[in-house]
Amino acid sequence: MGRDEMSDLQGKRLHKLVELVYHNVPFYREKMQALDLSPEDIRSIEDIRKLPFTTKQDLRDNYPVGLQAAAQSEIVRIHASSGTTGNPTVVGYTRRDLEIWSESAARAFTAYGVTRDDVFSVGYGYGLFTGGLGAHYGVEYVGATVIPTSTGNTEKHLRLLRDLKVTGIACTPSYALYLAEAMEKRGMTADDISLRIGAFGAEPWTEKMRQEIESRLGLKAYNLYGLSEIIGPGVSYECECKNGSHISEDHFYPEIVDPETLEPLPYGTQGELVFTTLTKTGMPLIRYRTRDLCSLMDGKCGCGRTNVRMTRIIGRCDDMLIIRGINVFPSQVESVILEMPEFEPVYLMVVDRAGCLDTLQVQVEVRRDFISDELGEMLRLRKKLADRLKSVLSISADVKLMEPGSISRSEGKSVRVIDRRSLD
Amino acid sequence: MTIKQITVFLENKTGRLNDVAKVLGANNINMLAFCIAETVDFGLMRLIVHEVDKAVDVLRDAGFAVILTDVIAIHCDNRPGALSKILESLAENDIFIEYMYAFAQSERADVIINPNDLEKCVRILEEKHSDIL
Numbered sequence: 001m002g003r004d005e006m007s008d009l010q011g012k013r014l015h016k017l018v019e020l021v022y023h024n025v026p027f028y029r030e031k032m033q034a035l036d037l038s039p040e041d042i043r044s045i046e047d048i049r050k051l052p053f054t055t056k057q058d059l060r061d062n063y064p065v066g067l068q069a070a071a072q073s074e075i076v077r078i079h080a081s082s083g084t085t086g087n088p089t090v091v092g093y094t095r096r097d098l099e100i101w102s103e104s105a106a107r108a109f110t111a112y113g114v115t116r117d118d119v120f121s122v123g124y125g126y127g128l129f130t131g132g133l134g135a136h137y138g139v140e141y142v143g144a145t146v147i148p149t150s151t152g153n154t155e156k157h158l159r160l161l162r163d164l165k166v167t168g169i170a171c172t173p174s175y176a177l178y179l180a181e182a183m184e185k186r187g188m189t190a191d192d193i194s195l196r197i198g199a200f201g202a203e204p205w206t207e208k209m210r211q212e213i214e215s216r217l218g219l220k221a222y223n224l225y226g227l228s229e230i231i232g233p234g235v236s237y238e239c240e241c242k243n244g245s246h247i248s249e250d251h252f253y254p255e256i257v258d259p260e261t262l263e264p265l266p267y268g269t270q271g272e273l274v275f276t277t278l279t280k281t282g283m284p285l286i287r288y289r290t291r292d293l294c295s296l297m298d299g300k301c302g303c304g305r306t307n308v309r310m311t312r313i314i315g316r317c318d319d320m321l322i323i324r325g326i327n328v329f330p331s332q333v334e335s336v337i338l339e340m341p342e343f344e345p346v347y348l349m350v351v352d353r354a355g356c357l358d359t360l361q362v363q364v365e366v367r368r369d370f371i372s373d374e375l376g377e378m379l380r381l382r383k384k385l386a387d388r389l390k391s392v393l394s395i396s397a398d399v400k401l402m403e404p405g406s407i408s409r410s411e412g413k414s415v416r417v418i419d420r421r422s423l424d
Numbered sequence: 425m426t427i428k429q430i431t432v433f434l435e436n437k438t439g440r441l442n443d444v445a446k447v448l449g450a451n452n453i454n455m456l457a458f459c460i461a462e463t464v465d466f467g468l469m470r471l472i473v474h475e476v477d478k479a480v481d482v483l484r485d486a487g488f489a490v491i492l493t494d495v496i497a498i499h500c501d502n503r504p505g506a507l508s509k510i511l512e513s514l515a516e517n518d519i520f521i522e523y524m525y526a527f528a529q530s531e532r533a534d535v536i537i538n539p540n541d542l543e544k545c546v547r548i549l550e551e552k553h554s555d556i557l
Contacts, residue, residue, distance in 0.1 A: 366433065366489070368489050368490075368491065371431070371433045371489050371491050372431075372468075372491070373429065373431035373468060373470055373491065373493040373538065374468075374522050374523065374538070375461040375463070375468060375523075376522070378433075378463075378466070378468065379463070400465045400466075401433075401465060401466050402435060402466070403433055403434065403435050403466075403487075403488070403489050404489050405487055406435060
């Protein structure tokens with residue numbers, strides 16, 4: 001689809017969406033009225049800039065179903081995100097929403113090269129979290145075999161991978177590394193399993209992590225992006241070119257804005273990713289601020305697709321740590337550690353305050369092959385990492401060398417940061 | 425003579441040394457000597473045991489990070505000046521000692537040495553102090 005044709009479609013859908021929420025969601029009607037806007041003012045996709053933003057806080061304030069546009073009888077499914085920092089976020093789906101979700105997720109798996117002949121293990125959690133069911137729909141829609149392995153039983157997962165000659169896996173990238181480690185511990189190698197495609201998402205990951213997963217599991221690793229507020233996994237996906245994730249922009253219109261001023265930013269400029277659900281009817285959202293930081297890329301991809309792409313998520317506005325006045329992203333620490341073969345690909349950042357000075361400790365596990373009986377060697381190893389971190393982060397970090405296997409691995413989203421400053 | 429020394433990389437926290445001792449004890453492995461080099465965060469426990477392979481296996485099975493290193497073990501008279509004589513000839517021959525530890529009982533002391541140049545160190549000890557190896 002050409003750009004003009006796409007914009008035209010998006011404009012028409014946006015107009016319909018605004019009509020829907022104006023008449024069915026008091027929250028949006030009031031916001032629009034305050035801006036002196038009526039649905040008639042929104043005619044083209046460019047008009048989206050006139051519309052108000054929606055935040056996670058708005059979702060919490062309207063808990064549980066205040067932002068729902070459809071009558072309860074039209075809602076066929078409810079998912080919810082964790083409510084660790086307040087009310088959980090509850091998202092209702094109509095039957096049409098589930099169809100859109102399946103189709104979007106299927107586009108992702110098609111782009112990865114999944115066919116009816118593949119056997120796919122879905123290792124995301126099934127339940128309130130959208131990861132499991134979203135990936136499940138995508139694989140099933142393509143016609144491949146789905147194994148709803150879910151999380152929690154690594155032993156059984158490995159056995160299924162081997163015995164059922166599983167060719168694809170969907171899980172978090174950190175769990176993929178955990179699986180690789182568990183596999184190697186049992187004396188298995190990538191040759192003992194048949195994996196060829198991996199769909200990884202639900203947490204930010206790096207190019208180094210991709211290489212690590214690809215070589216240890218013997219597969220091609222692709223990004224699968226999504227968020228439950230928008231729909232779930234399948235909002236965007238990588239293709240064989242692995243050069244940005246294609247956004248299903250006919251359903252989910254992306255913008256990049258400056259997280260401080262909320263001014264829209266041009267293609268290629270890094271900022272906060274914002275989505276408008278153009279076709280959803282259960283709980284449609286207008287200009288939802290994802291807190292994810294990335295940039296958008298236009299132009300035709302090597303794979304032939306013309307939809308807009310997003311770069312890797314480099315961090316989250318709310319993941320961003322300000323330590324001694326410097327912006328620090330966990331992904332920066334991760335990239336340094338993944339570059340150094342001396343360390344296992346896991347880490348924990350502990351931020352604290354000593355007196356009035358912020359401190360950053362980075363805990364890493366030393367790989368067995370790099371342990372020395374000489375203290376001097378170990379201290380040199382520590383200094384090597386500390387120096388690398390300093391050059392990348394611009395602040396110094398206290399490196400704590402840990403025993404291999406001592407930092408907890410999670411099967412869902414990993415805890416990478418403990419900020420003790422907020423406990424004051 | 426050179427022997428195999430086991431080094432265990434340990435987090436510096438209460439009870440971690442006992443974790444090692446417990447595993448060895450439960451597997452009926454006796455420690456002949458050990459020493460610890462530590463920092464605030466971590467420590468290196470260097471161990472000498474009879475059943476090296478078995479000790480490495482049980483420690484690795486228990487999740488410890490273990491490596492093996494060749495070190496020199498010598499006997500030395502347990503009296504003033506005995507060690508100095510040995511160390512002097514090593515220093516004269518430019519042997520740098522990364523670390524060493526010793527344990528004495530009655531007339532004899534056993535000394536473990538990790539020099540920067542293992543082969544050269546053995547050669548010098550053989551030439552000058554063949555009685556102690």
